[in-house]
């Protein structure tokens with residue numbers, strides 16, 4: 001993810017995360033850093049078993065010997081192919097508005113990642129008039145489907161699996 005995109009999405013979540021980080025940093029710096037980890041792949045920061053994205057904080061911690069370099073739970077999900085969502089987009093509009101479609105998907109995914117670094121797009125496939133997206137969380141699959149429906153109208157179906165933690169999201173627009 002590009003830095004400027006994170007910065008753009010940051011104000012929407014800035015309030016809560018900023019407050020938490022500032023409080024912990026100021027009041028309990030040494031203890032916090034000893035238990036802190038950063039992800040070597042996506043640069044997410046983990047504190048007290050909670051992962052979030054904060055560029056400034058990452059920069060301030062890089063190279064600190066008290067901070068562990070690890071692979072965060074979100075990156076592990078992608079590596080181990082732990083998927084919780086599938087989105088199928090189906091419409092001739094997709095090819096006609098490629099830039100807007102991918103812009104919408106990217107924006108929704110970036111926002112979801114900032115809120116919860118476990119939320120990742122693991123796979124995107126295009127075939128004919130369809131785009132198939134596999135995600136690491138249910139919420140992300142739902143967000144992607146809703147974002148596309150908001151931008152392009154059409155029909156959205158969200159079907160959670162009965163047997164496992166998995167959601168199937170289908171968006172379709174077929175009218176002429």
Ligand SMILES: [Zn+2]
Pocket residue numbers: 039040041042043044071072073074075
């Ligand atoms: Zn990571």
